[in-house]
Amino acid sequence: MSELVTRVAENVGIETATAEKAVGMILGFLQREAAEGPVAQMIEAIPGAPELVAQYNGEGSNGGGLLGGLMSAIGGGGVMALGQQLMSQGLGMGEITALAKETIAFAKEKAGEEVVDEVVASVPGLSQFV
Numbered sequence: 001m002s003e004l005v006t007r008v009a010e011n012v013g014i015e016t017a018t019a020e021k022a023v024g025m026i027l028g029f030l031q032r033e034a035a036e037g038p039v040a041q042m043i044e045a046i047p048g049a050p051e052l053v054a055q056y057n058g059e060g061s062n063g064g065g066l067l068g069g070l071m072s073a074i075g076g077g078g079v080m081a082l083g084q085q086l087m088s089q090g091l092g093m094g095e096i097t098a099l100a101k102e103t104i105a106f107a108k109e110k111a112g113e114e115v116v117d118e119v120v121a122s123v124p125g126l127s128q129f130v
Helices: 004-014 017-035 036-045 047-056 066-074 076-087 093-111 113-122
Strands: none
Touching: 004 017, 004 047, 004 093, 017 047, 017 066, 017 076, 036 047, 036 113, 047 113, 076 093, 093 113
């Protein structure tokens, strides 16, 4: 996993620890929200991804204060809730977009474009950020 985390940290310009947590949160979000078969295939294809998902999957899932809590209570918030969680880690929108694009590009290298495109297509609103 360090290859992805290092690449994200360098290309996005954020600290390695922040990159690791953010990538884990993104992959955890995808595991919860995307089509089960393709996302499982994608996560398994990325070295170290299952461990990052296990470590950070629930991180910040109840974040976002009252609004985040309300969105969780009514079943989601989706991509916007993930954005709030990442912002709570000190990331700006430009960094979040760059982080998402780097993560998806790396996933395509490891799992194949077709699989990752299925994952992205299965999450409402995600395609506009990657």
